[in-house]
Amino acid sequence: MRPIEYIRRAFYKGLVNYLVAPVCAAPAEAAPVRRPRHDLRSLLQPGDVILVAGNTRFSSLVCRLTQSEWSHVAIYVGPGHHPEASHCIVEADVEAGVRMITLEGLADHDIQVVRASRLPETSRQELIDYLLARVGLSYDLNHVIALARLVLFAPSPLGRWLSPRRMRRADPTRAVCSTLVAHALFTAGVSVGAAPLVAARLQHAAKEPQADLRAALDYLVPGDFEQLPEFVSVFNSRKEV
Numbered sequence: 001m002r003p004i005e006y007i008r009r010a011f012y013k014g015l016v017n018y019l020v021a022p023v024c025a026a027p028a029e030a031a032p033v034r035r036p037r038h039d040l041r042s043l044l045q046p047g048d049v050i051l052v053a054g055n056t057r058f059s060s061l062v063c064r065l066t067q068s069e070w071s072h073v074a075i076y077v078g079p080g081h082h083p084e085a086s087h088c089i090v091e092a093d094v095e096a097g098v099r100m101i102t103l104e105g106l107a108d109h110d111i112q113v114v115r116a117s118r119l120p121e122t123s124r125q126e127l128i129d130y131l132l133a134r135v136g137l138s139y140d141l142n143h144v145i146a147l148a149r150l151v152l153f154a155p156s157p158l159g160r161w162l163s164p165r166r167m168r169r170a171d172p173t174r175a176v177c178s179t180l181v182a183h184a185l186f187t188a189g190v191s192v193g194a195a196p197l198v199a200a201r202l203q204h205a206a207k208e209p210q211a212d213l214r215a216a217l218d219y220l221v222p223g224d225f226e227q228l229p230e231f232v233s234v235f236n237s238r239k240e241v
Contacts, residue, residue: 021056021057022055022056022057023055023056023057023059023060035235035236035237035238035239037107037237040103040113040235041103043113043234043235044076044078044088044103044113045076045078045115046076046077046078046124046127046128047075047076047077047115047116047119047124047127047185047188048075048076048113048114048115048234049073049074049075049076049113049114049115049116049181049185049225049231050073050074050075050076050089050106050111050112050113051070051072051073051111051112051113051114051222051223051225051226052070052071052072052073052074052106052109052110052111052222053069053070053071053072053109053110053111054071054072054109055108055109058071058094059071059072062221062222065221066221066222066223067223068221068222068223068226069110069223069238070112070222070223070225070226071222072091072177072222073091073177073178073181073222073225074089074090074091074101074106074177074181075089075090075091075127075131075180075181075184075185076088076089076113077089077090077100077127077128077131077132078128081100081128081132082100084102086102086103086104087100087101087102088100088102088103089101089102089103089105089106090131090132090134090135090180091177091180092137092139092175092176092177092180093139093177094139094141094144095139096139097136097137097138097139097174097175098134098135098136098137098138098139098175098180099135099136100135110237110238111235111236111237112226112233112235112236112237112238113233113234113235113236114225114226114231114232114233114234115231115232115233115234116185116190116192116230116231117230117231117232118189118190118230119185119188119189119190120188120189123187123188123189124188126187126188127184127185127187127188130183130184130187130188131180131184134175134180137174137175138174138175139174139175139176140174140175140176140179143174143176143179143218144176177222178220178221178222178224178225179217179218179220181220181225182217182220183217186217190230191230192217192220192225192228192230
């Protein structure tokens with residue numbers, strides 16, 4: 001291994017270890033989980049998007065940059081796709097990469113479930129196949145860093161110099177939580193890239209035509225799924241029934 005590659009990997013590993021460390025919020029700052037989840041499993045459908053409020057340095061950074069209470073996004077695929085039946089959610093984790101997790105693994109986090117109102121029933125299996133084929137991919141932290149520069153600096157006068165002049169597309173051999181979910185839904189026929197907020201971000205970052213919806217998917221962040229017109233909220237642990 002070349003010295004520069006060794007240094008790069010060591011830096012990457014150190015950065016990830018720093019980012020995944022938990023942040024201990026003061027009791028007054030922590031949002032209580034108010035809504036019971038005993039009926040959540042029966043409510044979920046394959047293709048449901050799960051927004052997560054994490055408790056790590058990385059989660060806190062994402063929330064600050066995107067001005068959202070949601071730092072992570074995953075997608076429900078249902079049981080029967082993993083040796084252990086309880087593993088029913090696919091996510092791209094900054095440390096572990098693309099993996100399947102259990103619903104119980106989110107028990108300590110506030111979550112919101114949003115559902116694509118126009119997801120064709122016949123396309124659900126196509127969505128699931130897309131996600132399962134990507135289990136095992138590494139996390140694309142370089143893309144997250146570039147996206148953070150875009151979100152942070154594009155709206156400011158400094159954006160002309162500090163935001164990416166032409167942001168590279170996400171690495172197809174790696175994944176980011178929001179782009180993984182967006183591309184899976186797009187494959188299943190949900191036009192998540194058509195929303196005005198995504199089109200505006202795409203135009204600034206890549207100077208590409210608004211009609212290129214697939215390109216727009218690389219510029220989504222977790223909180224966007226709460227605002228996209230294609231989605232309706234079906235569960236929010238921070239809100240009473």
